[in-house]
Amino acid sequence: MVGITPLKYLWMDGKFVAWEDAKVHVLTHALHYGYAVFEGIRCHSTPKGPAIFRLDEHLERFLNSAKIYRMNIGYTVKQLHDECVELVRRNGIQDAYIRPIAFSGYGQMGLDPTKCPVQVALTLWNWGAYLGEEGLEKGVRATVSSWIRVDSRALPPQAKCAANYANSALAKMEATSAGYDEAIMLNSNGMVAEGPGENIFRVKDGVVSTPPASSGILRGITRDTVIKFVEDLGYVFRRNDFTREEIFTADELFYTGTAAGITPIREVDGRLIGNGGYPITKRFQTLYDNVIHGREPKYEAWLSYVQ
Ligand code: PPE
Numbered sequence: 001m002v003g004i005t006p007l008k009y010l011w012m013d014g015k016f017v018a019w020e021d022a023k024v025h026v027l028t029h030a031l032h033y034g035y036a037v038f039e040g041i042r043c044h045s046t047p048k049g050p051a052i053f054r055l056d057e058h059l060e061r062f063l064n065s066a067k068i069y070r071m072n073i074g075y076t077v078k079q080l081h082d083e084c085v086e087l088v089r090r091n092g093i094q095d096a097y098i099r100p101i102a103f104s105g106y107g108q109m110g111l112d113p114t115k116c117p118v119q120v121a122l123t124l125w126n127w128g129a130y131l132g133e134e135g136l137e138k139g140v141r142a143t144v145s146s147w148i149r150v151d152s153r154a155l156p157p158q159a160k161c162a163a164n165y166a167n168s169a170l171a172k173m174e175a176t177s178a179g180y181d182e183a184i185m186l187n188s189n190g191m192v193a194e195g196p197g198e199n200i201f202r203v204k205d206g207v208v209s210t211p212p213a214s215s216g217i218l219r220g221i222t223r224d225t226v227i228k229f230v231e232d233l234g235y236v237f238r239r240n241d242f243t244r245e246e247i248f249t250a251d252e253l254f255y256t257g258t259a260a261g262i263t264p265i266r267e268v269d270g271r272l273i274g275n276g277g278y279p280i281t282k283r284f285q286t287l288y289d290n291v292i293h294g295r296e297p298k299y300e301a302w303l304s305y306v307q
Contacts, residue, residue, distance in 0.1 A: 046294025
């Protein structure tokens with residue numbers, strides 16, 4: 001198993017601490033009840049030094065997740081923005097996956113989290129290709145999960161809450177233990193929702209589509225980025241629901257996510273998607289790679305430079 005390689009500093013409750021000192025007590029409330037909201041953000045090398053991609057959009061989603069859960073983070077987007085930039089700078093790295101997290105801390109057990117202090121941490125580590133380098137290049141093999149995606153009447157999927165990821169973990173383990181790379185989850189209406197940690201897109205006859213927020217998904221920032229690309233590159237875009245059989249018959253399918261980037265799906269439950277090629281996905285992948293690495297001036301407003 002590949003472990004996390006320690007870096008120098010993390011940020012906890014308002015200050016930078018040495019990597020090995022970023023600890024919590026075993027009676028931390030969130031560890032028992034899943035009451036934590038988090039983000040996943042990437043920082044990449046560019047010709048002007050490291051740059052964090054769509055930092056403020058991620059931090060806004062972070063504060064919104066907290067709001068849904070009545071959690072008071074106590075920091076503004078601007079404050080968290082500056083601390084994230086400083087975190088990357090202090091660690092002296094170019095490429096990083098940044099994981100802000102806010103959670104019910106140590107103090108009181110029992111279900112009501114409002115009795116606990118809220119702890120906030122900004123963490124980071126090196127994270128390579130989420131579904132493997134080969135997956136990025138050749139596409140991954142997916143399976144439709146027997147687990148349905150959390151329903152908004154049970155857990156709000158638009159809040160990036162740790163508890164939602166128990167549902168994701170069940171789907172992920174089911175897929176990988178059956179020999180697939182990743183799961184595709186349907187919602188409680190039987191329509192396609194998303195992956196355990198990615199949004200999903202379908203290409204059919206030149207039309208690019210993705211399920212709407214009302215299908216019970218996390219409103220992904222990479223999803224939003226791709227929607228912009230679809231429009232800028234002149235493809236037809238539709239935000240619409242699709243069924244399981246419509247994924248089998250797609251010309252191209254791909255996952256999007258901060259961790260996953262844009263990853264083609266080559267096969268679903270033993271069916272080759274299209275003819276196995278993915279020319280349109282490839283165009284988005286190439287553009288995305290150029291944008292996050294600061295090689296596309298048109299999209300530079302999405303970058304927060306560290307130096
Ligand atoms: N849906 C889910 C359920 C999800 O977790 C993610 C991100 C997305 C869609 C895509 O959102 P965005 O990153 O804003 O484009 N999943 C994060 C965590 C993955 C993990 O395993 O941890 C991520 O990609 O950072």
